[in-house]
Amino acid sequence: MPKKVDKFYDFLDTILNPSGKLKKAIGYAKKxxxxxxxxYEIGELPLSNNPVEQAIRPATLVRKNSLFATTIAGAKANAIWYSLIQTAIDVSKYLNYIFSLLEQRKEVDVEAYLPWNSEAKESCAVAN
Incomplete structure (x- = not known):
C-alpha cells in the first residue's frame, strides 16, 4: 500500500466534526x-467503469428509443434495425454492402443480407 494513501486517510482522521458536503465526502472516501x-494490489483493475458504461449505452438507447414506436410493426422494424447494426462488423461498410446488393436488384436470399453471412463478413471486415 502506498504511503500517500495511508497519509491521506490519516489526514481524514484529523478532521474534527466535519459537516455538510465535507462530511459526506469523507464518509464516501472511508467507505x-x-x-x-x-x-494497488491488483494492477489489472480499471480505475473507472467507463468502458462498461459505454458498452451498455447502445442497449439503453435502443430501449429508450423503442418507447416511441407507435405501432407493433414499428417496434419490430426498430428491433430488426438495431440488431443488424449491433452485429455488423463495420457499420459503414455493412450499409454500403447492403445498398450495393439492393442496387444490383438481384434476387438474393435474406441470409445474404445478414452480417454473419460469410460474404458480408469479408466485405465488411475492419481494416487493421
Whole structure:
C-alpha cells in the first residue's frame, strides 16, 4: 500500500466534526477505502467503469428509443434495425454492402443480407 494513501486517510482522521458536503465526502472516501487498496494490489483493475458504461449505452438507447414506436410493426422494424447494426462488423461498410446488393436488384436470399453471412463478413471486415 502506498504511503500517500495511508497519509491521506490519516489526514481524514484529523478532521474534527466535519459537516455538510465535507462530511459526506469523507464518509464516501472511508467507505471505499478497500476498493482503492484493491487497485494497488491488483494492477489489472480499471480505475473507472467507463468502458462498461459505454458498452451498455447502445442497449439503453435502443430501449429508450423503442418507447416511441407507435405501432407493433414499428417496434419490430426498430428491433430488426438495431440488431443488424449491433452485429455488423463495420457499420459503414455493412450499409454500403447492403445498398450495393439492393442496387444490383438481384434476387438474393435474406441470409445474404445478414452480417454473419460469410460474404458480408469479408466485405465488411475492419481494416487493421
Amino acid at each position: 471505499f477505502r478497500t476498493r482503492l487498496e484493491k487497485i
